[in-house]
Structures are given as structure tokens and as C-alpha cells.
Amino acid sequence: METRAKTRAQVRTLGGVAVIEVDGDLTPEAREEVEAAHRRITTAGVRKVIISFRPDAYINSGGIAIIINIAIAGTRAGQTIRLVQPSEHFQKIFTMVGLRQYVEIFSSEADALAGF
Amino acid sequence: MEDEVRTIRLQLPSRLGYERVAMDAAGAAAKLVGFHRGRVEDLRTAVAEACVNAMEHAHRFNAAMTVVVALTIEDDSLQIDVVDQGEGMPEVVETPDLARKLAGEQEARGWGMFLIKSLMDEVRFNVRSELGNVTRMIIRLEPEDIAPGGATAASRAAASLG
Numbered sequence: 001m002e003t004r005a006k007t008r009a010q011v012r013t014l015g016g017v018a019v020i021e022v023d024g025d026l027t028p029e030a031r032e033e034v035e036a037a038h039r040r041i042t043t044a045g046v047r048k049v050i051i052s053f054r055p056d057a058y059i060n061s062g063g064i065a066i067i068i069n070i071a072i073a074g075t076r077a078g079q080t081i082r083l084v085q086p087s088e089h090f091q092k093i094f095t096m097v098g099l100r101q102y103v104e105i106f107s108s109e110a111d112a113l114a115g116f
Numbered sequence: 117m118e119d120e121v122r123t124i125r126l127q128l129p130s131r132l133g134y135e136r137v138a139m140d141a142a143g144a145a146a147k148l149v150g151f152h153r154g155r156v157e158d159l160r161t162a163v164a165e166a167c168v169n170a171m172e173h174a175h176r177f178n179a180a181m182t183v184v185v186a187l188t189i190e191d192d193s194l195q196i197d198v199v200d201q202g203e204g205m206p207e208v209v210e211t212p213d214l215a216r217k218l219a220g221e222q223e224a225r226g227w228g229m230f231l232i233k234s235l236m237d238e239v240r241f242n243v244r245s246e247l248g249n250v251t252r253m254i255i256r257l258e259p260e261d262i263a264p265g266g267a268t269a270a271s272r273a274a275a276s277l278g
Contacts, residue, residue, distance in 0.1 A: 029132065058136070060164055061227035068217050068224040075218070089157035096234055097227055098214035 006030075009037035017116055018046040019109065022053050026063030038070045042077045049074060050112045052084040059090050064097055071102050082112045126185040128167065130175035135167035138185045142196055145187045146255070149194050152263040158235040159194070159255050165228040166198040166251045174202025174249065184247055192257040197243075197250045204242035204249045205229070 007024030018041040022034060034051075041049060051070070053059070067083070074081045082104045085091050094105055106112040126141055128134040142163040146156045167183055175181040184199040212230050216222040233239050236253045243250035 027132070058139075058164075060161070060168065061231060062168075062225065064227050065224035068214070072218055072220070072224070087157075089154065089161070092154075093161065093231065096231070097212070102214070102218065 007033055009034045011037050011041055013046075014113065016046070017048040017050060017113065018044075019050045019052055022051065022057065024054070025058040026053065026066060027058065027060050028062035028066075030063070031066050031069075034066055035069060035073075038073065042073060042079070047077075047079050048116055049079050049081045050084060050109065050116070051081065052109055052112075053086070053090070055086040057087070057090075059093070064093070064099075067094075067099065067103075071099075075102075080116075082106060082116065084109050084112050122189045124187045124189075126187075127182045128171075128185065129179040130171035130177050130181045130183060131179045132168070132171065132177070134183075135164045135171070138167050138183075138198075139164045141185070142187055142194075145189055146194055147263070149189060149192070149257055150262050151194075151255070151257060152261055155255065155261045159196070159253075162232045162235045162253055162255075163196055163198070165231050166196075166253065169205075169228050169251070170198055170200035170202070173205075174200035193237075194255050196253045196255075197245075198253075199245065199247045199250050201248045205251075 005024055007022065007026070007030035010021045010023065012019045012021065020034065020037045024030065026034065071081060083094065084106050085094065086107055091105055094100060099105070124141065124145065126138055128137060139160040143156050143160045146159045163185070167185065170183045171177055175183070181201055186197040186199070188195040209229055210222065212226050213222060217224050232253065237256045238254040240252040243252050
């Protein structure tokens with residue numbers, strides 16, 4: 001499976017909000033890329049963070065662990081984190097594991113940015 | 117599907133990424149039975165987690181060890197057996213607790229079995245077979261699970277369910 005595209009995590013800033021755009025799947029193989037992007041914005045002192053996933057991204061239990069690690073680090077840094085997850089299935093999965101109690105989940109980036 | 121072969125078997129190396137082959141096969145089989153998209157996605161996630169569990173915990177990612185996935189299609193259900201050569205799951209597995217994970221009292225990982233049990237209608241771990249240790253998952257076609265304009269099997273199932 002070496003031919004699979006590597007997941008990229010690019011950071012954009014919109015006003016005081018940093019958007020981590022996850023381009024690809026969220027599995028343990030993406031951990032360093034995504035957590036490194038979050039570390040960069042944390043070091044820069046950003047307090048409002050949006051993590052955005054593609055509608056067709058595959059997220060497994062290892063990917064959920066990455067989000068949890070970011071939520072832990074973000075809480076320590078005083079961040080508010082919002083997730084953009086267009087897939088109803090993964091919105092359901094995030095709800096099942098209890099993530100909605102700690103991060104807000106939106107269907108689109110425009111919705112996540114509104115009032116942030 | 118009378119008189120047809122109802123079981124499809126896959127053999128996957130224990131290497132991350134190959135669980136997607138099983139996901140796609142299971143998803144295709146679920147569509148054949150007539151499940152709507154949401155249930156197909158549930159099944160894909162559960163199958164992926166079971167395969168990764170087998171590759172990681174039973175086979176330690178030894179690519180030479182194969183995970184067997186058997187998909188048995190019935191008119192109103194789908195049974196998925198994920199077979200590995202390990203010793204089986206521990207009898208007691210700590211229930212994942214997000215609050216404890218966020219507090220650093222549990223590892224962030226450890227959601228696989230929880231997701232499998234939450235998403236499937238029936239799950240049995242540590243089933244012993246001549247092929248090895250089996251994780252058996254069953255997803256049943258309830259009226260609310262049938263895809264719009266679903267497959268013939270789905271229509272039959274709906275009729276039989278009244």
C-alpha cells in the first residue's frame with residue numbers, strides 16, 4: 001500500500017483563527033504531519049483552531065486518537081477547537097466516542113467560522 | 117441468491133492499508149444485500165477496525181501472516197468473520213472513557229473494539245475455528261436500513277418484515 005497518497009496538513013489563518021486543513025485520511029500514519037501542524041500554531045500562540053477534513057477522508061480509531069491528543073494539547077494551551085467534518089458517518093462516530101462534549105463539530109468551514 | 121455461493125473470502129497481509137480492501141469488499145457486499153449508505157459506512161468502519169486489530173495485536177504487523185476475511189451474504193443480513201492466528205482478545209478490556217483519556221489517565225488509543233460493538237448488531241470475539249481466532253460481526257437488514265430503491269434482496273426482506 002505504499003502507493004497511497006500521504007496525508008498533508010496545511011495551515012491557513014483567517015483573522016485570529018488557524019485552520020488546519022487535513023488533506024487525506026486520518027490514520028496513525030498521519031499523526032506526525034497533523035500533530036506537527038497543530039504544534040506550530042500552538043507555538044505561535046493561536047487560541048482559535050479549526051481542523052477541517054475532506055468529505056471522503058477515511059478516519060479510523062487511530063485517527064480519533066490523534067484528535068484526542070490535539071484536544072489535550074489544545075486545552076492545555078487555552079485553545080478552542082472546532083472540527084469541520086462534512087461526513088455524517090464520521091460526525092456520528094465523533095458523537096459516539098464523546099468528542100462533542102469537548103469540541104464543536106460543523107459540516108462546513110463557513111459554519112465553523114461563523115461567530116468564532 | 118438461492119443456490120449461489122454466499123461466502124466471499126479475502127486474505128490480507130498484516131500491513132496497514134490492506135484493511136481498506138476488506139472495507140471496500142464488505143461495503144460492496146452490504147450494498148448487494150440492500151443496506152442504505154449509513155449502514156454501509158458503519159460496516160466499513162467496523163471491518164476496518166477488526167482487521168487492524170488482527171494485524172496489530174494478533175500478528176504484530178508481520179506481513180507474512182494473513183488475516184482472513186469471510187463475508188457471508190444472506191437475504192437480510194451479512195456476517196463478517198475476521199480470522200487471525202493470535203490468542204484472542206483479553207477477557208476483560210477497559211472501556212474507553214474520553215474524559216479519562218483527556219485527563220491522561222487512559223491512552224488516547226483504544227477505540228477499535230468499542231466502535232465494532234457500537235456499530236454492529238451482533239459481535240462475538242474469540243470464536244474458535246479451524247482457521248484460527250475469529251471476530252464475528254453480524255449486521256441485519258431492518259426496514260429502516262434499506263436503501264431507497266434497494267436491491268432485490270432488500271425488497272424481499274422488506275416484504276417478509278411486513
